[in-house]
Amino acid sequence: MTASATGLPFDDILSLLKTMPTADEDTRAKIRDREAQLTKPAGSLGRLEELAEWVAVWQRQSPPQILRPLVAVFAANHGVASKGVSAFPSSLNHQMVANFAAGGAAINQICIANDLGLKVFDLALDYPSGDISVEAALTEQECVATIAFGMEAIAGGTDLLCLGEMGIGNTTISAALFAALFGGTGADWVGRGSGVDDAGLQRKIDVVDQALETHKDHLGKPLEVLRRLGGREFAAMVGAVLAARQQNIPVIVDGFNTTAAVAVLYKLDPSSIDHCIFSHCSAEGAHKNALDKMGKTALLDLGMRLGEGTGAAIAAGIVKAACKLHEGMATFEQAGVDLPE
Ligand SMILES: O=C(O)c1ccc[n+]([C@@H]2O[C@H](COP(=O)([O-])O)[C@@H](O)[C@H]2O)c1
Numbered sequence: 019m020t021a022s023a024t025g026l027p028f029d030d031i032l033s034l035l036k037t038m039p040t041a042d043e044d045t046r047a048k049i050r051d052r053e054a055q056l057t058k059p060a061g062s063l064g065r066l067e068e069l070a071e072w073v074a075v076w077q078r079q080s081p082p083q084i085l086r087p088l089v090a091v092f093a094a095n096h097g098v099a100s101k102g103v104s105a106f107p108s109s110l111n112h113q114m115v116a117n118f119a120a121g122g123a124a125i126n127q128i129c130i131a132n133d134l135g136l137k138v139f140d141l142a143l144d145y146p147s148g149d150i151s152v153e154a155a156l157t158e159q160e161c162v163a164t165i166a167f168g169m170e171a172i173a174g175g176t177d178l179l180c181l182g183e184m185g186i187g188n189t190t191i192s193a194a195l196f197a198a199l200f201g202g203t204g205a206d207w208v209g210r211g212s213g214v215d216d217a218g219l220q221r222k223i224d225v226v227d228q229a230l231e232t233h234k235d236h237l238g239k240p241l242e243v244l245r246r247l248g249g250r251e252f253a254a255m256v257g258a259v260l261a262a263r264q265q266n267i268p269v270i271v272d273g274f275n276t277t278a279a280v281a282v283l284y285k286l287d288p289s290s291i292d293h294c295i296f297s298h299c300s301a302e303g304a305h306k307n308a309l310d311k312m313g314k315t316a317l318l319d320l321g322m323r324l325g326e327g328t329g330a331a332i333a334a335g336i337v338k339a340a341c342k343l344h345e346g347m348a349t350f351e352q353a354g355v356d357l358p359e
């Protein structure tokens with residue numbers, strides 16, 4: 019009997035949502051108490067103060083510690099890429115995975131600069147997911163197995179997870195996911211991705227609209243949206259974010275595509291992504307709209323649109339600095355610095 023016939027596997031994923039740890043309020047109180055004593059005017063480190071508190075309450079420890087930050091890059095091939103929706107061929111995915119391994123990609127250099135671990139996961143690159151314009155991307159079994167793979171991906175241990183992905187054609191996938199989850203049509207969510215021309219942009223819009231039409235009677239449940247309109251890297255990222263929550267690991271979401279994966283969780287339960295922050299607003303135009311739909315604000319706006327976890331890895335450097343500031347600065351008393359009257 020297939021997984022979809024039993025209906026069980028998705029239920030197992032859903033049951034995880036009922037046992038999510040929440041932010042640790044005792045830790046929050048400790049962080050605020052110490053923050054107020056550090057040798058600086060109150061609030062003068064702006065969002066850096068919030069970032070240290072965010073790491074601490076999800077790690078459930080004061081001070082927050084980032085000793086093993088990890089960028090996890092999930093790479094997958096998409097059937098829909100055969101519809102001319104990308105400026106680049108799908109063969110590039112394999113080549114970029116080799117480039118990651120050789121240390122030649124953008125993400126390698128950011129990981130070196132910020133002292134971050136990097137793991138790249140090849141998600142059955144030889145087996146593209148189904149073309150969403152005419153069929154489901156994944157079977158329920160494949161989808162659940164890939165969510166489970168994503169959970170396992172962080173089993174090596176980390177205390178800060180940065181999400182990354184590589185998948186030619188996947189900005190079309192993300193546009194379809196956003197349209198199904200938040201409403202609208204292809205034109206609302208499609209952009210140029212890694213650089214399509216005007217004709218390619220129109221093909222992307224048409225493909226998303228066809229996908230929405232093909233699956234229109236089955237888009238009521240977020241995990242079914244993921245299975246039909248997503249792909250392997252999206253399912254794996256859903257798993258990784260769920261597992262991080264269970265293990266008290268804060269998560270930095272990268273750009274347009276990683277946001278589409280966490281949007282699936284947001285639609286299941288908005289509080290399921292409370293342990294996530296969003297590194298940057300992608301130059302992919304609809305990313306801002308997606309963040310707005312979830313009431314989220316990105317940390318940075320650097321005009322980036324690369325993927326690979328590059329924005330999350332840049333933000334991780336800032337988050338690391340925020341935690342060091344909180345941990346290492348002297349208090350007014352320790353430094354013998356006068357407090358205001
Ligand atoms: O995440 C983003 O903001 C983002 C925006 C544009 C492109 N990308 C990357 O580019 C690839 C997808 O682009 P495309 O044009 O093939 O859909 C994929 O490998 C992504 O990592 C990523």
Ligand SMILES: Cc1cc2nc[nH]c2cc1C
Pocket residue numbers: 106110114183184185212324325326
């Ligand atoms: C070269 C290249 C590198 C990438 N990294 C993530 N997406 C990418 C897309 C292309 C085309």
